[in-house]
Structure formats: C-alpha cells, structure tokens
Amino acid sequence: MSYSVGQVAGFAGVTVRTLHHYDEIGLLSPGGRSHAGHRRYDDADLDRLQRILFYRELGFPLDEVAALLDDPDTDPREHLRKQHALLSDRIERLQQMAKAVEHAMEAQKMGINLTPEERFEVFGDQDPEQYAEETERRWGDTEAYAESQRRAARYTKDDWKRMQQESAEWGVRYAALMEAGEPADGEGAMDLAEEHRRHIDAWFYPCDHEFHQCLGEMYVSDERFTAFYDGIRPGMAAHLRDAILANALRKIQ
Numbered sequence: 270m271s272y273s274v275g276q277v278a279g280f281a282g283v284t285v286r287t288l289h290h291y292d293e294i295g296l297l298s299p300g301g302r303s304h305a306g307h308r309r310y311d312d313a314d315l316d317r318l319q320r321i322l323f324y325r326e327l328g329f330p331l332d333e334v335a336a337l338l339d340d341p342d343t344d345p346r347e348h349l350r351k352q353h354a355l356l357s358d359r360i361e362r363l364q365q366m367a368k369a370v371e372h373a374m375e376a377q378k379m380g381i382n383l384t385p386e387e388r389f390e391v392f393g394d395q396d397p398e399q400y401a402e403e404t405e406r407r408w409g410d411t412e413a414y415a416e417s418q419r420r421a422a423r424y425t426k427d428d429w430k431r432m433q434q435e436s437a438e439w440g441v442r443y444a445a446l447m448e449a450g451e452p453a454d455g456e457g458a459m460d461l462a463e464e465h466r467r468h469i470d471a472w473f474y475p476c477d478h479e480f481h482q483c484l485g486e487m488y489v490s491d492e493r494f495t496a497f498y499d500g501i502r503p504g505m506a507a508h509l510r511d512a513i514l515a516n517a518l519r520k521i522q
Contacts, residue, residue: 444502453511462512478517485513
C-alpha cells in the first residue's frame with residue numbers, strides 16, 4: 270500500500286505544506302513516486318512520520334528529531350525507551366506548569382480607571398471587569414496580579430485604545446499567517462509569539478518565556494481564552510500555544 274501526500278496529511282493531522290517541508294529538508298522523504306511524479310508514502314514512511322510527530326509534540330527542533338531518528342546505534346526498542354522517558358519528563362513539566370497557572374492569569378481587564386463614558390468608548394458593550402471577582406479570588410495574592418493592577422490604574426483612555434489596537438493588529442497578522450498554512454514552529458509564528466509575549470510584558474506584568482508557556486497552556490485549557498483566540502481564527506488557541514512553546518525553546522538554545 271502507498272498513500273498520496275493528501276491522504277497522509279489527513280491521517281496525521283498535518284498540512285500538505287508540512288509534509289512538503291519535511292521532504293525538502295530530508296526529514297521524511299516518501300518511499301516512492303507515482304507515474305506523474307507525485308509523492309507516495311508507504312507504511313515505513315508512516316511509521317517514521319509518527320515518530321517525527323511524537324518528538325515534535327515534545328518540542329524537539331527538526332534537526333534534533335532527524336538526529337534521533339537517524340542514529341544508527343538506536344534500535345526501535347531504544348526509541349520506545351527514549352519516548353517513555355521523554356513522556357515522563359513532559360508529564361512532570363506539565364504538572365509544574367499547571368501549578369504555575371494556578372498563580373497566574375492575564376489581568377488585562379482589571380483595575381481600569383476610566384469614567385463610564387470612556388469605558389463605553391473604549392470597550393463598547395463588553396464588560397472589561399466581567400471576571401474581576403474570580404481573578405482576584407484566584408490570583409489576588411500573586412505579584413503578577415498586583416503589578417497588573419498598578420499598571421492598569423495608570424492607563425488613560427488613549428492607552429487602552431492603543432493597547433487594543435496593537436492587540437487587534439497582531440490578531441490580524443496571526444490569522445493571516447495561519448491562513449497561509451505556516452506551521453506553529455515556523456519563524457513567522459515564533460516571531461509573532463515573541464511579539465505576543467512582549468506585549469504582555471510591556472502592558473501588564475513581567476512575562477518571561479517560562480511564564481508565557483504557562484499562559485499558552487491556559488489558552489487551550491480555559492474555554493474562555495480558547496473562545497477568544499479561536500474567535501479571531503479557528504484553531505488559533507492551539508496554534509499559538511505551540512508557537513509559544515517553539516519560541517521558548519528557540520530562545521534557550
């Protein structure tokens with residue numbers, strides 16, 4: 270049996286563009302070609318793709334994935350042992366991140382010091398403090414919350430408008446990047462993830478790459494954040510979460 274690039278993309282939940290890229294860099298070259306020269310993938314190719322996606326899910330750069338898969342001294346059982354160890358490490362890290370999320374939440378809708386008329390002009394019929402009580406109850410004893418309150422209390426109507434404009438323009442560019450089929454670990458997505466982190470750091474509270482990863486996980490675990498980002502472009506919450514992780518890994522290398 271052999272499969273077309275479109276079929277494999279459907280099986281694996283990746284884009285055709287991603288498979289073409291893997292072929293171009295020699296990470297996953299299909300075992301055959303059709304009479305017309307189109308890529309055809311066999312079962313061995315699918316097995317390799319599965320391992321590629323496993324390591325990518327764990328955040329490994331593509332060059333390291335290639336090194337892991339092409340190591341002549343590593344047999345299939347050794348790969349399974351490595352995967353088990355990596356999964357265990359990932360579980361531990363996610364547990365740590367979950368604890369961190371318990372003490373952190375974007376507080377962009379808190380401490381707004383505007384008149385009723387200014388609030389309506391800036392936010393329309395949306396209530397910027399809809400989750401104020403919940404946020405204070407859950408994160409009121411954290412430094413991030415206190416810092417966000419201090420900053421928000423200083424912002425004028427023009428500050429809030431400028432902040433919203435920056436956020437809206439970022440959303441348009443990220444949606445366009447996704448529409449173009451750019452992968453979450455591509456340079457464009459990672460650059461926009463870094464811009465997202467700097468926006469939070471500049472406007473709300475100090476946000477390093479580790480903290481940014483915690484926020485990324487919250488974007489897919491909290492349905493309200495998921496709805497916000499997916500409202501800009503379906504699938505954006507998960508795509509952004511992955512881009513945040515890829516950007517963090519890029520920065521520490």
